[in-house]
Every structure is written in C-alpha cells, then in structure tokens.
Amino acid sequence: MTLEIIKRSKPKIPWSTKACIIFxxxxxxxxxxxxIVAYISMSKNILLDQYNQPLLSWLVEHRKTQITYALSIVTTFAGSFYLSSLVGAIAIIWALIKREIWRPALLVGAISICPxxxxVTKTIVQNTRxxxxxMIQPFELDYSFPSGHTLGIIVLLLVLGYLIISRHTSDFRITVWLIITVALTALIAFSRLYLGYHWLTDVVASIGLGFIILSLAIxxxxxFIHIFKN
Structure with missing residues (x-):
C-alpha cells in the first residue's frame, strides 16, 4: 500500500530540452x-495514388444517409471557423486559469499557420478535387492537396498534447494523447474522404505536414524556454 501511494504521488518530471529536440x-x-510519399504518389500516379479512385468509388457506393449526415456535421465543426473559435476559447481560458501567455500563444500560432x-501548398501543387x-453539397471547388480540415485537427491535437505533456508527463497521459490524436484525426480524415472532398493522398499529406508543424512548435x-528560463 505504501509503495502504491509513493508511486502515485511521484512528481511528473518535465521533458528535458534534449528529449524535446530528439522528439x-x-x-x-x-x-x-x-x-514526400503522399506528394510523389499524387504527382507520379504511383503508390498511394493507385488507391485514390478505388477508395473514393467504394465509399460513394456504400454511403448511408445517417452516416452521411453525421459526418457532414463532423466535417463542418472541423472547418477553419469553428476550429479557430475552439482554439481561441482554449487559449483564453488557459491564459486566465494558468496565468501564462506563452503556451496558449504558441498553440494559437501553430493553428494560425495551418490555413x-x-x-500555399494547394496553389503550388494545383491538384484537382x-x-x-x-461530393456531398456544399461543393468545394478549390484545389485538394492537402486537406485543410485534417491538417487543422492534427496540429491542434499534436501541439496541445505536447504543450501539456512536456511539462507534466506520465505514461497514462501519453497513452491518452496518442489514442485521442489517432481517433479524432482518423475521424476527420475519413469524413473528408467519405463526403467526396478529398483523395487519400490529400489527407496523408496533411498528416505529414502536421508532424512537421509540431516539430517547428517544439x-x-x-x-523560448532557453531565452526566458530565468
């Protein structure tokens, strides 16, 4: 019993700078x-691109009214307006409760660069939807590569999780972070494919960009910590 109490009360040690840089x-x-795999697949019509049309056709053929309705709601709330509003609310509440500005500001900054x-990537690549x-209405007529919805949600989950866990880490928190990130990212990515707005290569590219943005955020x-540690 004593050992269990000690184990449970063990302080949650922050990640070291070395660990963060390696990560x-x-x-x-x-x-x-x-x-790169997603881009090469899309531009050269190889690898993942071979599954683009077959996957889309299968999803279209197997659509169900209830699922379509539910995923339309999901993809709407994953759009830039609602996602930005959510992040803004999180940042304000975080800043007020924790009396800090850096981590909320970094989260807002990471989300802000996603659109x-x-x-820019869509304009350069110019891959058609x-x-x-x-497609399920309303139609989306701009370029498809990458998926902005998928990029926004994965950056939110990755960066928010890092900012919390890097200060107060535990195996339980890391596990919950991974499960939530995988589940919600998969849900949004699937909704974009199911509703006919994107190709498989689009959502895969967004996942890659999400990890790159997390790296820059770290x-x-x-x-910031090094400069203002005192």
Whole structure:
C-alpha cells in the first residue's frame, strides 16, 4: 500500500530540452517522409495514388444517409471557423486559469499557420478535387492537396498534447494523447474522404505536414524556454 501511494504521488518530471529536440527531429523526419510519399504518389500516379479512385468509388457506393449526415456535421465543426473559435476559447481560458501567455500563444500560432500552409501548398501543387458528382453539397471547388480540415485537427491535437505533456508527463497521459490524436484525426480524415472532398493522398499529406508543424512548435517552445528560463 505504501509503495502504491509513493508511486502515485511521484512528481511528473518535465521533458528535458534534449528529449524535446530528439522528439522534434523524429517528428520532422517522420512528417517529411509521409508528406514526400503522399506528394510523389499524387504527382507520379504511383503508390498511394493507385488507391485514390478505388477508395473514393467504394465509399460513394456504400454511403448511408445517417452516416452521411453525421459526418457532414463532423466535417463542418472541423472547418477553419469553428476550429479557430475552439482554439481561441482554449487559449483564453488557459491564459486566465494558468496565468501564462506563452503556451496558449504558441498553440494559437501553430493553428494560425495551418490555413496559410494549406493554401500555399494547394496553389503550388494545383491538384484537382474529386468530381462534384462524388461530393456531398456544399461543393468545394478549390484545389485538394492537402486537406485543410485534417491538417487543422492534427496540429491542434499534436501541439496541445505536447504543450501539456512536456511539462507534466506520465505514461497514462501519453497513452491518452496518442489514442485521442489517432481517433479524432482518423475521424476527420475519413469524413473528408467519405463526403467526396478529398483523395487519400490529400489527407496523408496533411498528416505529414502536421508532424512537421509540431516539430517547428517544439523548437520554438524550447527556444523560448532557453531565452526566458530565468
């Protein structure tokens, strides 16, 4: 019993700068690899691109009214307006309760660059979306690569999780973080595919970009801590 109490009361040690930098490099490498595979697949019509049309066709053929309605709601709330509103609310509450500005500001900054990165990448790549015959209204007519919805949600979950767990870590928190991140990212990505707005390569590219943005956020966080540690 005494050992259990000691184990439960063991202080949650913050991640060291070395551990964070190693994790940042890992995220950068993983994210870059995922994005490159998605881009090559899309541009060369190989690898993942071979599953783009078959997957879309299968999803369209197996649509159910109730599922379509539910996923339409999900994808709406994952849009930039609602996601930005949610992040703004989280940042304000966080700043007021914890009496700090840096972590909430970094979260807002990470989310704010997502639409920029998404728009610039879409303009450069210029990959067309699936045909409107496969889309659920309202139609989306801009370019498809990458998925802005998927990028926004994965950056929110990755960066928010890092900012919390890097200060107060535990195996339980890390496990919960991973489960929530995988589940919600998969849900949003699936909704974009199911509703006919994106190709598989689009959502995969967004996952890669999400890890790259997390890597940059970690570097910015560690730099801030190093400069203002006193």
């Amino acid at each position: 940042s490099i890992f995220c950068l490498l993983i994210g870059s690899a995922i994005f 920029i990165i998404s728009s 699936p045909d409107q015959l496969n 570097v910015a966080d560690r730099f």
